Amino acid sequence: xxxxxxxxxxxxxxxxxxxxxxxxxxxxxxxxxxxxxxxxxxxxxxxxxxxxxxxxxxxxxxxxxxxxxxxxxxxxxxxxxxxxxxxxxxxxxxxxxxxxxxxxxxxxxxxxxxxxxxxxxxxxxxxxxxxxxxxxxxxxxxxxxxxxxxxxxxxxxxxxxxxxxxxxxxxxxxxxxxxx
Numbered sequence: 001x002x003x004x005x006x007x008x009x010x011x012x013x014x015x016x017x018x019x020x021x022x023x024x025x026x027x028x029x030x031x032x033x034x035x036x037x038x039x040x041x042x043x044x045x046x047x048x049x050x051x052x053x054x055x056x057x058x059x060x061x062x063x064x065x066x067x068x069x070x071x072x073x074x075x076x077x078x079x080x081x082x083x084x085x086x087x088x089x090x091x092x093x094x095x096x097x098x099x100x101x102x103x104x105x106x107x108x109x110x111x112x113x114x115x116x117x118x119x120x121x122x123x124x125x126x127x128x129x130x131x132x133x134x135x136x137x138x139x140x141x142x143x144x145x146x147x148x149x150x151x152x153x154x155x156x157x158x159x160x161x162x163x164x165x166x167x168x169x170x171x172x173x174x175x176x177x178x179x180x
Contacts, residue, residue, distance in 0.1 A: 042180065044178070047080045047177065049083075049084055051089065059154065063153040065099075065156055067156040067170070068170045069142075070164050070167060072165065073136070076131060076132070077132055077133070079113075081128050083125065088122060090120070090122060090144055090145045094108060096140060099151060101151065111132060115128045116128065121145065139157065140157070143155045167179060
């Protein structure tokens with residue numbers, strides 16, 4: 001047997017072994033819940049209503065962070081916003097702590113995560129839908145951008161979770177949503 005033939009045989013065995021290990025690693029990654037190329041994307045539709053609780057400065061009847069919506073990281077979030085209050089209201093997803101500003105910054109935490117006319121708000125009966133990708137895990141806030149509303153309590157929490165498998169809301173029933 002020529003020396004070249006022995007080297008070729010060894011290289012071929014190493015390549016077969018590496019391929020087998022690569023296949024096992026890929027299968028293990030898929031079963032461990034890692035993203036898979038071509039996997040179906042998930043989305044959640046959330047309904048947020050300003051002035052629903054009979055008060056003027058609330059979302060779905062909650063304020064001051066009493067409602068927390070949790071969504072898994074990477075999900076698309078479709079927010080259906082409606083103002084049933086007597087005052088103008090808006091909604092944006094802002095970094096945690098934004099409610100402490102008299103006039104919260106209009107730059108949302110995620111591209112597209114705001115109603116139009118954030119500072120002026122929408123009048124009673126107005127509805128608007130906006131969509132964003134919850135691309136970064138962390139704690140954020142749903143905030144009204146009308147002057148003085150957030151600092152007076154019109155804000156609630158959004159958690160983008162790296163460990164959640166599905167959307168949820170606390171307290172249970174505080175918001176309605178559907179998933180796809």
